[in-house]
Amino acid sequence: MKLLVAVKRVVDHNIKVHIKPDGSDVELANVRMSINPFDENAVEAAVRLKESGVAHEVVAVAVGTAAAQDVLRHALAMGADRAILLESGDTLQPLGTAKLLKALIEREQPDLVLLGKQSIDDDTCQTGQMLAALLGYGQGTFISALEMENGEAIVTREVEGGSERIAVALPAVLTADLRLNEPRYVKLPNLMMAKKKPIQTIQAAEFGIDVSPRLALVNVADPPARKPCTMVGSVGELVEKLRSEARVLP
Amino acid sequence: MSVLILAEYDNQKLKPSVAQLVSAAQCWKQAVHVLLVGNDLAEPARDAAAITGVAGVMCVEAPHLQHPLAEDVANIIAGMGREYSVILAAHSAFGRNVLPRAAALLDVEMVGNVVEIQAPATYVRPIYVGNVFATVRSNDPIQVVTLRASRFDTAGTGNHAEIVNLAPPPASARTRWLSEIRNQSDRPELGSASVVVSGGRSLGSAENFESVLSPLADKLHGALGATRSSVDAGFAPNDIQIGQTGTVVAPELYIAVGISGAVQHIAGMQDSKIVVAINHDPDATIFQMADYGLVADLFEAVPALTAALP
Ligand SMILES: Cc1cc2nc3c(=O)[nH]c(=O)nc-3n(C[C@H](O)[C@H](O)[C@H](O)COP(=O)(O)OP(=O)(O)OC[C@H]3O[C@@H](n4cnc5c(N)ncnc54)[C@H](O)[C@@H]3O)c2cc1C
Secondary structure: OEEEEEOOEEEOOOOOOOEOOOOOOEOOOOOOEEEOHHHHHHHHHHHHHHHOOOOOEEEEEEEEOHHHHHHHHHHHHHOOOEEEEEEOOOOOOHHHHHHHHHHHHHHHOOOEEEEEOOOOOOOOOOHHHHHHHHHOOEEEEEEEEEEEEOOEEEEEEEEOOEEEEEEEEOOEEEEEOHHHOOOOOOOHHHHHHHOOOOEEEEEHHHHOOOOOOOEEEEEEEOOOOOOOOEEEOOHHHHHHHHHHOOOOOO | OEEEEEOOEEOOEEOHHHHHHHHHHHHHOOEEEEEEEEOOOHHHHHHHHOEOOOOEEEEEEOHHHOOOOHHHHHHHHHHHHOOEEEEEEEOOHHHHHHHHHHHHHOOOOEEEEEOEEEEOOEEEEEEOOOOEEEEEEEOOOOEEEEEOHHHOOOOOEOOOOEEEEEOOOOOOOOEEEEEEEEOOOOOOOHHHOOEEEEEOHHHOOHHHHHHHHHHHHHHOOOEEEEOHHHHHOOOOOHHHEEOOOOEOOOOOEEEEEOOOOOHHHHOOOOOOOEEEEEEOOOOOHHHHHOOEEEEOOHHHHHHHHHHHOO
C-alpha cells in the first residue's frame, strides 16, 4: 500500500504573529516557520503504517515555494521515503491547493491520502474534504484513531458530544486530529539521514490548473479588545461582583 | 435566488444554531430555505418551519441517512446548490465535515468560521488561532459559508413555513457508518450552555476534576469544559475540550479554573461574556482574558465559591 501525506509550512505554533502597520496582512518576514502540527500527526500515522508492514511507501508532498523543502525534510526525517515539492509562488487557497494535490495524486496513485485536519495559519479546515470531493473518494475527517482492515480505513472521528466510527473504502482521504498519535521527536541523525533522501520538484504550473484565489483579503486587525481584568481579593468579593456588577448571578 | 441553510439536529431536536443561522441569513434579503437530511425528520422539520424568516423546509429522508455521511449530504447540497446564491452551515464538526466537500463539488471556495457578516460576500473570520481577525471578500457566484453560530442573534418562532420532501440520491458506496459513542450527561450541551466551568491540568486527577468542578457546575446549571492538557492527562473526556481543536463556547459566564490561558484554549472561549479566572499564579495569561481574577489555590477557592452560591 502506498501512502501520500500532504504537509504545509506554517508559522510555528509558539509564535504570536503581528499585523503589518498598514493592516494589509500579517507580518511573515523573519518569523520562525515549522510543519503544521496536525500534518505532523498525519506523517506519524503514515510512518507507523509503514513500520507495521501495512504500507510499503510513504510520499510526503508540500505545495508552495522552495522554502517548503524544510517541512519536507522534517517529514523525511520522521520516516517518509521520498518527497515532492509542488512548487508554486501563487497565493493558494484550499480549493486551489486541493486541485493541485488532485493532479499529483492522479499521477502518483496512492491508496491512502493523509492530511492534517486544519492549518494553524489561516485556520481553514477544508483542504482534505475538498480534495476528497474532487477525487470522488470517501473521507474520514478529524480522526483520532485509524486501523486498516480489508481494503477499508476504519477511523474514529471526534464529533460534538462524543465520537463516531466509520469505514472508508480505499482509496480514501483522511485528516488527522492531534489525538491520533504523539508524533515522534526528530533526532539530529535522522535529519542528517533525511538529507540523503530525494526531494523531487514539480512546477505546479505544469498541470495548467487555474488556482487563482477566490477570496480577496480586505484587511487584518487585532481581535476586539477585552476590558482590563478586575482582580478580587476573596471569594466573597468575587460573588459580590458577579452579582451586582456583572449580573450573572441571581 | 435564495439562501440554503444546512440544519443540524440531535435526537429529533433542532440545534439552537439553526435559528441563529436563519437570523444571520436575513442580511441577504432573499428567501431562506432550511435543508434537513436524515431519517424520521418530522419533529425537527416542524421546529425549523416555525422559525421566523424561514420560507421553506426541505427534508431528504431515507434509512441510510439515519447517520448522515459527508459524502451523501454533500451530494444532496451539490445537486441543488446551483439554485442558491448562498449556502450556510454552522462551523460545527458536522458543518466543517460536509460543507467544504459540497463547495468543491460546486467549484467554489468556502469561507469558514465566520464571526461577522460585514456585507453580503464580505466576512470577518479569525485566523492564527484567533490572534488576528481577517476580513475577506468572496468573488464566487455561490457563497458557501460556515458561521460561528453563537455570534448571531436567535431568530424568533411562530412561523408556519411549508415543508416539502425531496427524493434522496443513492447512498455513497465509499463510506459506511459503524457506531458512535455518546458521552451521557445531564448537563446542558457545552456549545450552547449559558455557564461553563472549565478546568485545567492543575486539577491533578479525574477524581478531583469531578469532585472539585462538578458541584460548582451543578449549582450554576452549567456545562463542564476542559483544556487539552487535562483531556490528554485523562482527567476529562475529549468531547468537553475547549479551544482550537475542541468546542468553541460563548456562554454568559465562563469560569476558568487552574488554566494557564494558552492561545489555543483562548480560541475556544474568547466570545464568552463574563470570564472569571482562578489561578494561583498572578502572572498567568488567563488573567489578560478575564473580567474578574482571583489569585488563589483552586482546591480552596472553588469549594468556597460553590458554598457561597445559593
Ligand atoms: C496545535 C495545537 C492545538 C491545541 N489545541 C488546544 C485546544 O483546543 N484546547 C486547549 O485547551 N489546548 C490546546 N492546545 C494546548 C495548549 O497549548 C496548552 O498546552 C493547554 O491549553 C494548557 O492547558 P492547561 O491550562 O490545563 O495547563 P497548563 O498550561 O499546565 O496550566 C496550568 C495552570 O494551572 C495553574 N495552577 C496549578 N496548580 C494550581 C492550583 N492548585 N490552584 C490554582 N491554579 C493552579 C498554573 O498556574 C497554570 O497557569 C493545543 C496546542 C497545540 C500545539
